Amino acid sequence: MESSSAYGNDLNLKATELRLGLPGTTDEETAAPGVRNNKRPLQAEDAGEKCGANGKSEPQNETAPPSKAQIVGWPPVQSYRKNNLQAKKTESEPGLYVKVSMDGAPYLRKIDLRVYKGYPELLQALENMFKFTVGEYSEREGYKGSEYAPTYEDKDGDWMLVGDVPWQMFITSCKRLRIMKGSEARGLGCGV
Amino acid sequence: MNYFPDEVLEHVFDSIASHKDRNSVSLVCKSWYRIERYSRRRVFIGNCYSISPERLIARFPGLKSLTLKGKPHFADFNLVPYDWGGFVYPWIKALAESGIGLEELRLKRMVVSDESLELLSKSFANFKSLVLVSCEGFSADGLAAVAANCRFLRELDLQENEVDDHRGHWLSCFPESCTSLVSLNFACLKGEVNLGALERLVSRSPNLKSLRLNRLVPLDTLQKLLMRAPQLVDLGIGSYVHDPSSEASNKLKHAIQRCKSIVSLSGFLEVAPRCMSAIYPICGNLTTLNLSYAPGLHGNKLTKLIQHCRKLQRLWILDRIGDKGLGVVASTCKELQELRVFPSDPFGAGNDAVTEEGLVLVSAGCPKLNSLLYFCQQMTNAALITVARNCPNFIRFRLCILDPVKPDPVTNQPLDEGFGAIVQSCKRLKRLSLSGLLTDQVFLYIGMYAEQLEMLSIAFAADSDKGMLYVLNGCKKLRKLEIRDCPFGNSALLEDVGKYETMRSLWMSSCEVTLGGCKTVAEKMPSLNVEIINESDQTEFNLDEGQKVDKMYLYRTLVGHRKDAPESVWIL
Numbered sequence: 001m002e003s004s005s006a007y008g009n010d011l012n013l014k015a016t017e018l019r020l021g022l023p024g025t026t027d028e029e030t031a032a033p034g035v036r037n038n039k040r041p042l043q044a045e046d047a048g049e050k051c052g053a054n055g056k057s058e059p060q061n062e063t064a065p066p067s068k069a070q071i072v073g074w075p076p077v078q079s080y081r082k083n084n085l086q087a088k089k090t091e092s093e094p095g096l097y098v099k100v101s102m103d104g105a106p107y108l109r110k111i112d113l114r115v116y117k118g119y120p121e122l123l124q125a126l127e128n129m130f131k132f133t134v135g136e137y138s139e140r141e142g143y144k145g146s147e148y149a150p151t152y153e154d155k156d157g158d159w160m161l162v163g164d165v166p167w168q169m170f171i172t173s174c175k176r177l178r179i180m181k182g183s184e185a186r187g188l189g190c191g192v
Numbered sequence: 193m194n195y196f197p198d199e200v201l202e203h204v205f206d207s208i209a210s211h212k213d214r215n216s217v218s219l220v221c222k223s224w225y226r227i228e229r230y231s232r233r234r235v236f237i238g239n240c241y242s243i244s245p246e247r248l249i250a251r252f253p254g255l256k257s258l259t260l261k262g263k264p265h266f267a268d269f270n271l272v273p274y275d276w277g278g279f280v281y282p283w284i285k286a287l288a289e290s291g292i293g294l295e296e297l298r299l300k301r302m303v304v305s306d307e308s309l310e311l312l313s314k315s316f317a318n319f320k321s322l323v324l325v326s327c328e329g330f331s332a333d334g335l336a337a338v339a340a341n342c343r344f345l346r347e348l349d350l351q352e353n354e355v356d357d358h359r360g361h362w363l364s365c366f367p368e369s370c371t372s373l374v375s376l377n378f379a380c381l382k383g384e385v386n387l388g389a390l391e392r393l394v395s396r397s398p399n400l401k402s403l404r405l406n407r408l409v410p411l412d413t414l415q416k417l418l419m420r421a422p423q424l425v426d427l428g429i430g431s432y433v434h435d436p437s438s439e440a441s442n443k444l445k446h447a448i449q450r451c452k453s454i455v456s457l458s459g460f461l462e463v464a465p466r467c468m469s470a471i472y473p474i475c476g477n478l479t480t481l482n483l484s485y486a487p488g489l490h491g492n493k494l495t496k497l498i499q500h501c502r503k504l505q506r507l508w509i510l511d512r513i514g515d516k517g518l519g520v521v522a523s524t525c526k527e528l529q530e531l532r533v534f535p536s537d538p539f540g541a542g543n544d545a546v547t548e549e550g551l552v553l554v555s556a557g558c559p560k561l562n563s564l565l566y567f568c569q570q571m572t573n574a575a576l577i578t579v580a581r582n583c584p585n586f587i588r589f590r591l592c593i594l595d596p597v598k599p600d601p602v603t604n605q606p607l608d609e610g611f612g613a614i615v616q617s618c619k620r621l622k623r624l625s626l627s628g629l630l631t632d633q634v635f636l637y638i639g640m641y642a643e644q645l646e647m648l649s650i651a652f653a654a655d656s657d658k659g660m661l662y663v664l665n666g667c668k669k670l671r672k673l674e675i676r677d678c679p680f681g682n683s684a685l686l687e688d689v690g691k692y693e694t695m696r697s698l699w700m701s702s703c704e705v706t707l708g709g710c711k712t713v714a715e716k717m718p719s720l721n722v723e724i725i726n727e728s729d730q731t732e733f734n735l736d737e738g739q740k741v742d743k744m745y746l747y748r749t750l751v752g753h754r755k756d757a758p759e760s761v762w763i764l
Contacts, residue, residue: 073269073676074651075535075567075594076625080326080352080380084461084485085536115435115464125435 098152098174102130103181113171119163126150130179137163149180198223202231211236230254237261238696240278240302241721244751245286256295257321258283262302264699264745265649266674268326271701271743273727275758281308288315296321296347303327309334313341320372321347328354332383336362343367346399347375360385366393373397377404379428379459384408395420404428407461411440418447426480427451428459436466445470458482458508465493475500479527482508487536495520505529510536511545511567518550522557530563535594545594548575555582563588571628572600576610580617589614590625596652596677599629606630612637615645625649635659639666647672657684664691674699682709689716697747708737710744714764721753722746722764 096113109129116122123134135146142161143149150162152174159178162170196204205228208214218228234257237243249255262278280302287294294316304327312319319342324330332355338348339362363378363385373393378385387409394400394417403421405414407430414429434441454474463486478501483489489497490512498504498517504525511533513521521528531554533546548571555561555578562585571593591611599606607628615621615638622644626634630653638645639662646669653659660680663673664687673695681704692698692713707724714722725743753763 071596073266073271074596075592076269076649076651077535077567078268078326078352079270080354081484081534085487112435115433117431117433 096171098176100126100129100177100179102132102148102179103184105130111177113174118167119170123150123162126177126179132179139164147182150177151180152177198227201227205231233257234296235259239747239749240280240283241751241754242696242747242749245283247750249286249290249292253292255287255292257298258287258294258296259298259300260302261300264674264697265301265672266676266699266701267301271676272745273725273758273760274328276725276761277754277756277758278302279308279756280304281311284308284312284315288312292316293318295319296323298323298325299327300325301327303329304334305329306331306334306337310337313337316342318344320344321349323347323349323351324353325351326353330355332357332359332362332381336365339363339365339370340367343370344372345370346372348373349375349377349402350380351377353380355381357381357383359383363393364389368396371396372399374399375402375426376400377402377428379404379406379430379461381406382408387413391416391420397421398423400424402426402456404459405430407431411444415440415444415447418444418451422450423453424451425453426456426458427454429457429461430459431462432460432467433462433464434467436469441467441470445473449473452477454478456480460486460489463488465489465491468493468497471497472500476502479503480506484508484510484532484534486510487512490514490517499524501525503527506531508532508534510534512536513546513550515546515550515553518546519553519557522553525558527560528554528558529560531558531561532565533567534565535567545569548572551575552578552582555579559583560585562586565590565592567592567594569594570598570601571607571610572602573605573607573610573613574600574602576607577613580610580613584617585620586614586618587620588623589618589621590623590649591627592625593628596627597629606633608634608637612641615641620644623647626653627651631655632659632662635662639663642667644669646670648674650675650678652677654678654680657681660684661687664688670694671696673697675701675703677702679704681705682712685709686712689713689720692717692746693719693748695748697745699743699745700741701743703740705741705744706737707735707739707741710741710746711737711764713746719748719750720746721749723757724762724764725760726762727760 097110098113099108099110101108111125111129113122116125119137127133132148133146134148134150135143137143151159152162152170153176154160154173155175162177165173201224205214205217208217211234214228214232218225229251231254232252233254235248235252235255236259237248238261240260240262248258260280260283262280263272263276266272267276278301280299288311295318297312298321304324309330312322314337322338322345335348335357338345360383366389370393385406385408390409391413394403400421401424403417403424403426405417405428409430411431411434418424434444448470451474455477457471457474457478457480460483465488468489475497481501481504483494487510490510494513495517498520502524505527507521507525507528507530509532513533518533521531533550535545546566546568548568551566551568551571552575559582561583564586565588568591571591600610608631611626611630611634615624621642624638624642624645624647626649632655635654635658638648645667648663648667648670657680659678660675661684663670664684680700685700685705686709710722710724713720723745724741725745727742757763
C-alpha cells in the first residue's frame, strides 16, 4: 500500500496530492544509495564562532552549509522507518465531511471521506446507510444492475459518477454526494 | 579445582544466563571449559564473520539457540552496499548437516534467502522460534515453508524487514495441527493474508500472547481476533480507522475491553485520531506503547491518550508530540524508563518537532529514565546539564540534532559541556550517540568519564586526531565505535592497533584515513579483517597509498578473510 501506487503516470496527480510541507518542496529528496556527497560539510557556518577550537587543519571543499537532503544517511533514521512513514501523511489532515443525499430519502446524511481507504469501502458504507445496492461498476457503463447510481458534485460544480477518477483525486474534489435513482441515474451511466 | 561432580557444576551453570558470565565461567579452568561448553544452550554472535559455523558447532554441540548479527549498524542508513554480505545460508547449512537440534534462530541485519528458510524449516524437527530483525532477501515463499514445516513453531517474529510478500498465501500454510503459537508478528508485511486462515489460526492457538498485524487486516477481522484471543499480552494493530459512532466501532471497543492482559500496544500504521478513545479502557495497564508510525496522532488527541497511560515504562513516539506533549508524558508517566522520539518529517521544516525543553521536562518528571533516543531541532548545554543532574541512570543516551553541526542556539557554543555532563553523571552509560557542533573537548570528557561505555556513534564532530585518541585511550570497555565525517586520520588510527582486537568492530567513513593507513593496520594485526568499501566506481581501487578511504570497516575475527565479499569490498 505504498502511496506511490495511487499516482498514475499520465495524470500528474502529484499536483493534487495532499501533503504536509511547503508547496514546491518534495519529500523524496533522500539521497539514494550510490549518490554520494563527496564534499565534507562545514563544521560551522562561521568558523570564527567556534570557541576554543583551532578550527580544522585543512581547507573546506565547499563553503555552503550542507542541506539536510544532500547528506547520505542523515538524519540516522532506519530506511524501513522512513519508507513506512511517508505514506501516512494524509491521515494527519482533519476529517473531510460531505453531505450525502439520496433521492426519495427524507433527510441527508454526512460522512467523513477520510475514513475510507477506497471506493469499495465507501460504496459499502453508503449501501449500509441508505439500504440499497449500487450494482457493478465498469468504466464503460457505469453502475450496472441497480436503479441507483452514486454521483458527486466536484469543485467545478459538475455532477460526476463516483468511481471514475483515482481515490485521492476524488476525495479532494468531492463537495457532496448524491445517490441518484431511476431514469436520471440510468441516463448518467449510459455508455453510448 | 574441581570438588564437585560434573553434573553438579552443570546444574550450577544452568542458572547462569548471561553470555558474558558464561564466557567468563569457561575461562576458569579446563574442566569448567569442558562442562560449560557441553551445557551451553544459547550462543550470541555479534558479528557473523568473527567465527565460522563449523567452529561454533565443534565447541557447542548442545546448541539450541543462536543469535547472529550481520551488517554493520550504519547499514540502516544506506551507508553499506546492499550486497555487502551477512548471508545466513552457510550457517543453516552447517547446522543442518551437523545434527544440532536447533530450536531458536534470531537474526539481525542479515541476508536471509527463501532457500535458507526452506532448509531451516526442514532440518530441525524441534524448531520453535524464528526472529528476524531488519533482514532482507526473503519472500512470502520462505515464510510459507516455515509455517508449513515447523510443526512446533511457537514464535514467528518479523520486525522491520523488507519482504517481498505480494502473495499472502504463507499464513494459510500453517497446518490445522499447529496449535503451539505464542507469538506472531507480521506487521512489516505489505501483502494481504487470508483473513479466514488468520482467524482460524488464532482460534486454535490458546497460548498466543503476542500478535502484531499488518496494515491490511481490516477492522472487523481485528475485532474477531480479539474476541478469540482475550489472553493477549502484546498487540500490534495494523490499520485503525473507523467511524467511532458505527456499530463496528462499538463491537471493537467491547472486544478491546475484554483483553485485560494487554500491556504492550504498537502498530497504528494507519490511524484516525478520533478512534483512539476505544483504546482508553486498556491504557491504564500499558507498560509499552509504540506510536512511532502514526503521524496522524498529535495534539490533544495524543495527549489525552497519554494521560490514560500511567504505568508506561517504554514509549516510542513521533516528534509531533511536541514539547508540550512531552510535558504531559512527564507528569503522567512516572514509571517511564525508555523514551524514543522519532522525526515525523526528517527533511522538512519540522514545525512540530521537539527541542531541549521537552527533554528537560521528561528528565524532571521521570526519574527512572535510563534509555533515550531523541531526534530534535536543537539542544543546549544548559538543558543537557540539567538532564544529567535529573537522570543519572542513563544506560543508553542517543541524541540526534537534525542539523548535524548545530551549536547551542542560546550561547552559540559547541555542545561539549552538555555531553560532558552526561558522561560524568551517568556512570552506567553503555551506549552514546553524539550530534551537534562538537570539538575535541567532548572526547576528552568521554575518555575521562565514560568508563562503562561500550558503543559510541560519532558524526560531523571533532577538530583533530586527538578526539579519537581520547576515546581509544580512555574507554576501556569500548566494543563498537562508528564514525562518519570526522577529521580523524592515520595517526589516530594507528596509535594503538592492538586496541581493535579488544573491540568487536570499528567503522570509519568520510574521515581522513588513507589506504596506506588501513594497509598498515591489516599488516600489523592479522586477527583483524580490514575492509575497504567503495561503491562509486569499481576502478577506484587504485593503489595510491595516499588515497583517502571512503569507508573502512574493521573487525576482529578468528577465521580470517571472508570469501563472500562483493566487488565493492576489498579486504586488505
